[in-house]
Amino acid sequence: MNAGLSRRALLTTAASAAFAGAACTPRAEPPPPVSWAGAAHQRGHRLRAGQPLPTAAVQKNAAVLIVGGGIAGLAAARGFAAQGIDDIAVLELEDQPGGNSRGHVLAGMACPLGAHYLPLPTPEAHEVSDWLHELGLLRQHLGRTVADERHLCHSPQERLFIDGAWVEGLLPPADPASDTAAQYRRFAQAVAALQGSQPGPRRFALPAHRSVWSAEVAALDRQTFVHWLQVQGLNDERLRWYLDYCCRDDYGAGIHTVSAWAGVHYFASRHGFSVPGESTGESEGVFTWPEGNAWLVQRLAAPLAARIHGGRTVLQVTEQRHGVQVLAWNEHTQQAENWTAQQLVLATPLFIAARVLQNPPEALRQAAALLLHAPWLVANVHLDAPLLDRPGAPPAWDSVRYAPGGGTALGYVDAMHQSLRPHPGPTVITAYHTLPANERTALLAPDPVPWRDRVLDDLAQTHPDIRRRAQHVALTRWGHAMAVPRPGVQHHPALQALRQLRGRVRFAHADLAGYSVFEEAFTLGSEVASPAPVG
Numbered sequence: 001m002n003a004g005l006s007r008r009a010l011l012t013t014a015a016s017a018a019f020a021g022a023a024c025t026p027r028a029e030p031p032p033p034v035s036w037a038g039a040a041h042q043r044g045h046r047l048r049a050g051q052p053l054p055t056a057a058v059q060k061n062a063a064v065l066i067v068g069g070g071i072a073g074l075a076a077a078r079g080f081a082a083q084g085i086d087d088i089a090v091l092e093l094e095d096q097p098g099g100n101s102r103g104h105v106l107a108g109m110a111c112p113l114g115a116h117y118l119p120l121p122t123p124e125a126h127e128v129s130d131w132l133h134e135l136g137l138l139r140q141h142l143g144r145t146v147a148d149e150r151h152l153c154h155s156p157q158e159r160l161f162i163d164g165a166w167v168e169g170l171l172p173p174a175d176p177a178s179d180t181a182a183q184y185r186r187f188a189q190a191v192a193a194l195q196g197s198q199p200g201p202r203r204f205a206l207p208a209h210r211s212v213w214s215a216e217v218a219a220l221d222r223q224t225f226v227h228w229l230q231v232q233g234l235n236d237e238r239l240r241w242y243l244d245y246c247c248r249d250d251y252g253a254g255i256h257t258v259s260a261w262a263g264v265h266y267f268a269s270r271h272g273f274s275v276p277g278e279s280t281g282e283s284e285g286v287f288t289w290p291e292g293n294a295w296l297v298q299r300l301a302a303p304l305a306a307r308i309h310g311g312r313t314v315l316q317v318t319e320q321r322h323g324v325q326v327l328a329w330n331e332h333t334q335q336a337e338n339w340t341a342q343q344l345v346l347a348t349p350l351f352i353a354a355r356v357l358q359n360p361p362e363a364l365r366q367a368a369a370l371l372l373h374a375p376w377l378v379a380n381v382h383l384d385a386p387l388l389d390r391p392g393a394p395p396a397w398d399s400v401r402y403a404p405g406g407g408t409a410l411g412y413v414d415a416m417h418q419s420l421r422p423h424p425g426p427t428v429i430t431a432y433h434t435l436p437a438n439e440r441t442a443l444l445a446p447d448p449v450p451w452r453d454r455v456l457d458d459l460a461q462t463h464p465d466i467r468r469r470a471q472h473v474a475l476t477r478w479g480h481a482m483a484v485p486r487p488g489v490q491h492h493p494a495l496q497a498l499r500q501l502r503g504r505v506r507f508a509h510a511d512l513a514g515y516s517v518f519e520e521a522f523t524l525g526s527e528v529a530s531p532a533p534v535g
């Protein structure tokens, strides 16, 4: 793309010149102001045990109630509306719908609070694909599916800081004759062998419940990814770092924690594992927008607007003989509301569903106990000008630093990357940190300063002027960001049972897949609105 090329050249020249100047004049910069944004954890924590329930002052009614307005809840509402059911109410704790896929605006620029991209859907994600066709993001042309390039991530997409320079792509480079390259090839072959080449349903489908489950796949789900890599003799530091990064990025936990099923599924459900310079496979396009997947949320929510009731924290759900009763706290009026419905979908994380639902089914108790959720920290940093850069590949949408020693950072994306402005200028970068569970409590501390400093210290490793350029840091803490696909989760009977329930109370959330991506949430939400049980 021409605009991308001229932008790339400009950025590289400007940044290199500035980097040289900055090296001569180091000075301490006052830290930028910092604030919390996004998730209202105080609302969710109303549910903690021991809090007395309020008495409802208001009585409301709907044919179908959906608790939780994330992707799954919105997709469920869309599904019921498509069946001609008008009387739907979505009760959402936050003021805005979208859950983990909400967006933010900093210094007038849109940026993500959480989810920021959607890969081109695989054949099994046909509900997602149909909806993207409706939106015009996909269309059929001469028998092929074509994506609207304006919404695909512009080039250059990704870069990695390694050995003192930026390189294109995220896989650490390796001499073709090196042991690293040999291990890349062996991993690619192992993934391809597990994928299989037989026509028909795939072993690693996305959504995952549409996969063919076999003894071989089940064995992957019984062990950690690192154990499987060990058995395969795949111990190269660069390969391990890359796989760990991919798992932390998609699953919120690394190769020591996630199952080998999850580690393989990451690649096998899409285009496999590509060895640079040797791959014959298709490259993977992703849709992205300045505000991340909030772009999709807005389009999912718009037709449902009047049916979405923000600022409603659901405290209790009681299934009754002729309906369902819901006690919700209206965060705006500070009053309790009593809602009744014929049917209800719990589209919240399962540990919340288990807390609010009276007499939960045994499968829900088991599933809630099974799933561990990873905490994340997301930092949106408003920059008044482009950052100084290290040599090598030019600025990309996603920039990551190779750090085999560990650390929580996953790199950052640039909200202005998709803009076609001819000159680089102010922007917002969004830095992601996936945290170990023992840092969840520290995330609740009221003072954001230590977290800001941690984010900026990490960014300073590649951009020494970050403190000078940063005008404001907005931090979002996700205490229970996503379910971690540990061994034993993927095919757990409790999750299968909850997916298939088609009674008065149903469940829809990415948790039901045992891990969290848009396609899972959207499919599970769409399926729950269908009258028939699903496999």
Ligand SMILES: Cc1cc2nc3c(=O)[nH]c(=O)nc-3n(C[C@H](O)[C@H](O)[C@H](O)COP(=O)(O)OP(=O)(O)OC[C@H]3O[C@@H](n4cnc5c(N)ncnc54)[C@H](O)[C@@H]3O)c2cc1C
Residues within 6 Å of the ligand: 044, 047, 067, 068, 069, 070, 071, 072, 073, 091, 092, 093, 094, 097, 098, 099, 100, 101, 113, 114, 115, 116, 117, 118, 312, 313, 314, 315, 347, 348, 349, 352, 356, 376, 378, 478, 481, 482, 508, 509, 510, 511, 516, 517, 518, 519, 521
């Ligand atoms: C930091 C981060 C980055 C991510 N990046 C990506 C990405 O780039 N691409 C991708 O595909 N996926 C990404 N994900 C995964 C993301 O979680 C899914 O894409 C998707 O948004 C999950 O949707 P959901 O509806 O299943 O869950 P949620 O987003 O968890 O929605 C649940 C909803 O229920 C509401 N709720 C909870 N309790 C109550 C209550 N008591 N009463 C009323 N409402 C309640 C919540 O506020 C929320 O809106 C990311 C996740 C995080 C946290």
